[in-house]
Amino acid sequence: MSTTVSPLESARTELASFGDRLVGPVDARYDEARTVLEESVAVNRGTSERLLEAHALAALADVSLQLGRALDARQLLTAALALREGLGDDAGTAELRRRLADLEAAAH
Numbered sequence: 001m002s003t004t005v006s007p008l009e010s011a012r013t014e015l016a017s018f019g020d021r022l023v024g025p026v027d028a029r030y031d032e033a034r035t036v037l038e039e040s041v042a043v044n045r046g047t048s049e050r051l052l053e054a055h056a057l058a059a060l061a062d063v064s065l066q067l068g069r070a071l072d073a074r075q076l077l078t079a080a081l082a083l084r085e086g087l088g089d090d091a092g093t094a095e096l097r098r099r100l101a102d103l104e105a106a107a108h
Helices: 008-015 016-021 030-045 050-064 071-089 091-108
Strands: none
Touching: 008 071, 050 071, 050 091, 071 091
16 A cells, blocks of 8 residues: 655654754744755755755745745755656655646646
């Protein structure tokens, strides 16, 4: 049986060292979340942890959407997609393509 996990849930799992500093879309601490996720992206860019970087980028896209920054979200999802493609992660790639398509559909 296959289970679908949202990018935010994946990021929370993968980025457990950040504890409760990660927030979900119903939490009002978006600026704090953005700061933590931007730090995560920067840290993971300096390592070989491309999957963690992709998760952080996708979670940062979620925060950007909540802040009304659809263009930023699209750029972040596109960057996460490139990483996932480079890793040969078919499931992650498919999920990010779906999210990008949903974002495009919402824009029209």
